[in-house]
Amino acid sequence: MxxxxxxxxxxxxxxxxxxxxxxxxxxxxxxxxxxxxxxxxxxxxxxxxxxxxxxxxxxxxxxxxxxxxxxxxxxxxxxxxxxxxxxxxxxxxxxxxxxxxxxxxxxxxxxxxxxxxxxxxxxxxxxxxxxxxxxxxxxxxxxxxxxxxxxxxxxxxxxxxxxxxxxxxxxxxxxxxxxxxxxxxxxxxxxxxxxxxxxxxxxxxxxxxxxxxxxxxxxxxQTGPGDVYLACPNRPRDSHKGQNGRILVVGGCLEYSGAPAMAALAAIKSGADIAVVAAPKPVAGIIASYSPNLIVRGFDGDYLSPACLDKIVPLIRSSDVVLIGPGIGLASETREFVSRTVEASDRVVIDADALKLVQGARFPKNTVLTPHRKELEQLTGKKSENHQQACDVAMGYARSNNVTILLKGPTDFIVSPTGETKTNTTGTPAMTTGGTGDILAGVVSALMVRNTPFRAACAAAYITGRAGEAAQNQSGEYITAFDVLRFIPRVIREERLFLARGER
CATH class of the missing domain: 3.40.50.10260 (YjeF N-terminal domain)
Structure with a gap:
């Protein structure tokens, strides 16, 4: 046997x-x-x-x-x-x-x-x-x-x-x-x-x-409803606040306030109990104004820098998963901050600008990176002429760095450190609107609380794509990331009940 x-x-x-x-x-x-x-x-x-x-x-x-x-x-x-x-x-x-x-x-x-x-x-x-x-x-x-x-x-x-x-x-x-x-x-x-x-x-x-x-x-x-079924089990009847996930979103800068808010809201919509945003003080109030569901911690400076680490490390230790990158910017002082934050985390999702700043960092065992093809080139230093070459580059990087990669594209490609792969075909061209990548990263972070990085990434890609399809079906091609966000809980519920609702 x-x-x-x-x-x-x-x-x-x-x-x-x-x-x-x-x-x-x-x-x-x-x-x-x-x-x-x-x-x-x-x-x-x-x-x-x-x-x-x-x-x-x-x-x-x-x-x-x-x-x-x-x-x-x-x-x-x-x-x-x-x-x-x-x-x-x-x-x-x-x-x-x-x-x-x-x-x-x-x-x-x-x-x-x-x-x-x-x-x-x-x-x-x-x-x-x-x-x-x-x-x-x-x-x-x-x-x-x-x-x-x-x-x-x-x-x-x-x-x-x-x-x-x-x-x-x-x-x-x-x-x-x-x-x-x-x-x-x-x-x-x-x-x-x-x-x-x-x-x-x-x-x-x-x-x-x-x-x-x-x-x-x-x-x-290929991803499907079964991936959602595995990654999104029913909550225990005796669960309490925080038991289903505390997510720390590290991001935002003087120019970008929406991205970390979008990611944190996506984490909550995907099952996390609590989402805390760590951001520079000049944008912390703006981020908090997006939703009363967010807890926001402000830090000195227009950009996150190593000077913030002493106060951010306790937030990392009290969180189940850290998501770093949405709206974090590319300031010179942020590079060291990103690497040290990643290395201080046990379970981390790395997205957006953090992908351009994380070279040389020691990744923890449970790491998901969510690049699109251009970001993958910047991360690895290897150009790819087509999607298949990009998948090969992602597979090599995942193996050599012991990370899971969710390569975003018309067909998403997910690869684990051991070489296990899946593709995801959900989604729509309407999702090229800004903010949908932040939503995906937030969903991944919420699902990582109770799942392996690979399982979380597979289910998150499927869920986010299906939410985008649902938003387009309701509103047409011209949608916003908030339109996608609204459909995440419904997609999770419906996909978990896929067979029960008669599609046998």
Missing amino acids: GTTEITPEEMRAIEMNSAHIGVPPAIMMENAGRAVADLVEREAKNKKWETIHIYAGIGNNGGDGFVAARHLANRGYRVHVFLAGSPRDLVTPEAKQNWKPLSISSSIKKTFIRDSSQVIPEIFEADVLIDALLGTGVRPPLREPYRSLVEGINHADAPLVVAVDVPTGLSTHPGDPIEEPIVKAHITITFHLPKTNMSKAVNHVGKLVVADIGVPPEAHT
Whole structure:
């Protein structure tokens, strides 16, 4: 089991991105169920096994079992489906859709099990038992009738037990214990990639078969709703002020006051609880006037300089993420200030003019840089003739400097220090208006509170682009950065619910 294991949330995100691309869950369920049927047929045909019992739950794992039942019955096997519940209990559209042909089939026997007293002796009569009860969403302990069904499957001593996606009872959530009862399968056929904890439960997983269910490669290499789902989880019910992120935006100068305000507001709109702006005193009052949601700290001078550091370092230490650059300017005294601020930070986003001043700085482990192509050339000293060359330059710089780069353009390119890459195609030419880059940097900083730099950058690029599209749809091409800003919370909400709202 050397292949990378993924969590249930990561698999959900892959499914969401697949649906966004055009491969909906219904197609993947059909492919999964057919793969189960094909595996069972390969195992059974030379052994003259004819009786197949499928124990199905009321979710998508059960739906996979329904598809397998249909295919196996069509191939002449005696199929009996035991549903843990009733058809009206089915919880997903795909499971309901695939129950329909079973409900009218005269060749497939159906039994409904509503409580543990209905676990029947027929469980001992099957040549093949297929466990399609519960999938990756299960958390211990098992409730009834699932607990009794799992115990029954394990006591049945069938010649072949096949688990669909994951043996029922095995939690695939990181950190969860391996807690009995768990189906002891001879073969587990999992879909797309192995799941977390499978390598720790080989006695239950048995032989692991990984089946292709049609997930397009782009579900991994392009941003989509799944990236938002992963990066923007629901807040804990007992969360308190500050727990969801304190962002420090360091920027502004005598000429530029709007950029740091825009970035800080974007951070709040993206989930941060508190955004503090550190800016020169001549513009601090102007920045504060943009919104009562901002906390602004003013420092002596028309530009931020090393003389400010003693007072800014405590702000850095009390913040989860530092965003430096929006409106900071290119004054000579600011260069040393930028480098020392970056080096004093644990998690930092570097944007705008700071990208031109940060050469030679020692980047912390969790760093995101957000250049466009020209800024990348200034940062690296390497010219690029086209987008692909720029991507290659970004990849090399990310590796050698242990940073994540979000290269902005008509197609955004995101690369991690290890070479993991994604592209983002959301957005619109209307977003060439000033301030949208500050918004993107603010979204990245908010999402970095609870995510890796790469995951935060991917989701932020997608969210900001979708917000720009929404602003254009409402107002036409002539929009402002504030128009984009307004749509960020709505985009996050809608993209997290992508499958739930019916785009399956």
